[in-house]
Amino acid sequence: MELIKxxxxxxxxxxxxxxxxxxxxIHPMGELAAATGAPETFLRKVVQKLxxxxxxxxxxxxxxxxxxxxDPDAITVLEVVEAVQGPVAINKCFIANRECDDRFACLxxxxxxGIQNDLLELLRAATVTNLARDTRLPA
Amino acid sequence: MELIKxxxxxxxxxxxxxxxxxxxxIHPMGELAAATGAPETFLRKVVQKLxxxxxxxxxxxxxxxxxxxxDPDAITVLEVVEAVQGPVAINKCFIANRECDDRFACLxxxxxxGIQNDLLELLRAATVTNLARDTRLPA
DNA sequence: TAAAAGAGGACTAAAATAGTCCTATAACAG
DNA sequence: CTGTTATAGGACTATTTTAGTCCTCTTTTA
Numbered sequence: 001m002e003l004i005k006x007x008x009x010x011x012x013x014x015x016x017x018x019x020x021x022x023x024x025x026i027h028p029m030g031e032l033a034a035a036t037g038a039p040e041t042f043l044r045k046v047v048q049k050l051x052x053x054x055x056x057x058x059x060x061x062x063x064x065x066x067x068x069x070x071d072p073d074a075i076t077v078l079e080v081v082e083a084v085q086g087p088v089a090i091n092k093c094f095i096a097n098r099e100c101d102d103r104f105a106c107l108x109x110x111x112x113x114g115i116q117n118d119l120l121e122l123l124r125a126a127t128v129t130n131l132a133r134d135t136r137l138p139a
Numbered sequence: 140m141e142l143i144k145x146x147x148x149x150x151x152x153x154x155x156x157x158x159x160x161x162x163x164x165i166h167p168m169g170e171l172a173a174a175t176g177a178p179e180t181f182l183r184k185v186v187q188k189l190x191x192x193x194x195x196x197x198x199x200x201x202x203x204x205x206x207x208x209x210d211p212d213a214i215t216v217l218e219v220v221e222a223v224q225g226p227v228a229i230n231k232c233f234i235a236n237r238e239c240d241d242r243f244a245c246l247x248x249x250x251x252x253g254i255q256n257d258l259l260e261l262l263r264a265a266t267v268t269n270l271a272r273d274t275r276l277p278a
Numbered sequence: 279t280a281a282a283a284g285a286g287g288a289c290t291a292a293a294a295t296a297g298t299c300c301t302a303t304a305a306c307a308g
Numbered sequence: 309c310t311g312t313t314a315t316a317g318g319a320c321t322a323t324t325t326t327a328g329t330c331c332t333c334t335t336t337t338a
Contacts, residue, residue, distance in 0.1 A: 001294095003140065003258075004230040004251075006327065029284070042328050048285070060284045061336025077251070081140075091143040111270050112143075112216070115261045119142075122254045131250050145296065168315070181297055187316070199315040200305025 007046045008084045010038040012131060014047065015055075015080065019072040019132035028065035046084055053083035072132065078123035088123065090116040146185045147223045149177040151270065153186065154194075154219065158211040158271035167204035185223055192222035211271065217262035227262065229255040 004012075013036035018027055029047065033040035047066055050056045057069040068075075081088055090112050143151075152175035157166055168186065172179035186205055189195045196208040207214075220227055229251050 001142065001144070001224055001226070002228050002231050003142065005140070005325095009230060028282095039328065041330075044284070045286090045328090051285095058284060059336080060282090060334070062282050062338065064283045064336070066284090077254075085140055087140070089141050091148060092141050111265055115216075115265060118261050119258060122257050126250055126254060144294095167313095178297065180299075183315070184297090184317090190316095197315060198305080199303070199313090201307070201313050203305070203314045205315090 003088070004081065005085055007042075008081050010036050010043055011046050011050055011080050011084045012077070012128070013038070014043065014066075015050075015072065015075065015128045016132045018056075018066070018068060019128050024067060026059060026063070026065040026067045032066060049084050050080070053079070055079065055083055072128040075128040076124045077126040077128075077131075078120060080128075081123060088120065090119065142227070143220065144224055146181075147220050149175050149182055150185050150189055150219050150223045151216070151267070152177070153182065153205075154189075154211065154214065154267045155271045157195075157205070157207060158267050163206060165198060165202070165204040165206045171205060188223050189219070192218065194218065194222060211267040214267040215263045216265040216267075216270075217259060219267070220262060227259065229258065 014027075014032045017032065017035040021027070029040055029044055032038075032047070033043050036043065038046070047056065047058065051058050051066075051069075054069055055075055056066050058064070058066050078088070153166075153171045156171065156174040160166070168179055168183055171177075171186070172182050175182065177185070186195065186197065190197050190205075190208075193208055194214055195205050197203070197205050217227070
């Protein structure tokens with residue numbers, strides 16, 4: 001099981017690519033597709049979600065494309081994952097704080113709830129800028 | 140996205156149910172299916188994996204069923220998840236330490252690697268006994 | 279006003295998840 | 309030594325999620 005699906009992976013790649021550009025220029029989809037290795041039509045959908053979440057802004061027409069709407073410093077991995085994949089949970093019962101319908105779901109709540117919180121905290125601690133910095137270092 | 144799929148959920152429920160029994164008796168599949176709400180034929184498969192992983196032992200024939208092979212104190216959530224669902228990873232590139240084929244996968248490695256480790260650590264910290272204890276407490 | 283670019287919806291393909299079913303094998307009671 | 313109760317295990321099916329495509333529409337600007 002992977003926490004990060006392909007769409008989020010593409011999103012992170014695209015954001016890191018953008019963060020690595022010296023200036024905060026606008027990046028056409030075609031460029032992002034080439035840089036990330038994602039099919040352009042698919043990446044479009046991913047970027048639309050980042051747009052909806054206020055992470056990036058897009059412009060149509062000639063000279064259009066994608067640029068940051070938030071400072072890459074302030075964009076967390078959790079934010080990207082949630083924007084692109086939807087909510088992250090340790091178990092179904094945690095999504096949107098849905099009420100549990102039996103005691104077993106609540107067993108999950110009581111103890112695994114801590115794990116859930118810690119996991120989200122981990123994902124909140126990493127930002128696009130972190131990732132971009134690391135990428136520039138030698139392997 | 141849920142970290143814990145239905146099969147693991149059933150496994151945890153069954154193990155907690157077993158841990159709650161006063162004696163370490165043998166539990167027939169039918170009993171476990173009733174206690175967990177899982178379809179018996181499906182639960183069978185799940186338990187087989189727990190057996191293969193050395194978490195429980197099973198006996199066939201009259202009076203047969205399932206019992207702990209390891210102390211429930213020593214059975215971690217990570218162990219159960221891995222036994223039933225397979226490896227847990229933050230991204231594909233982490234499964235079985237597979238080599239990355241491009242720098243983006245390695246971007247994921249360098250920074251998200253820490254998250255991966257922390258996540259596994261979280262799952263290692265919770266045991267079946269923990270879950271069973273919590274379940275007995277009032278909501 | 280035509281070319282370049284993203285928006286958005288409907289659609290399809292592939293893979294993972296969740297289960298079912300059927301036959302075989304083991305253990306034990308009588 | 310055989311019938312009954314129980315798990316083993318493989319093949320199969322259904323459902324859902326993930327991944328991707330395609331086509332038409334709108335926006336932008338040279």
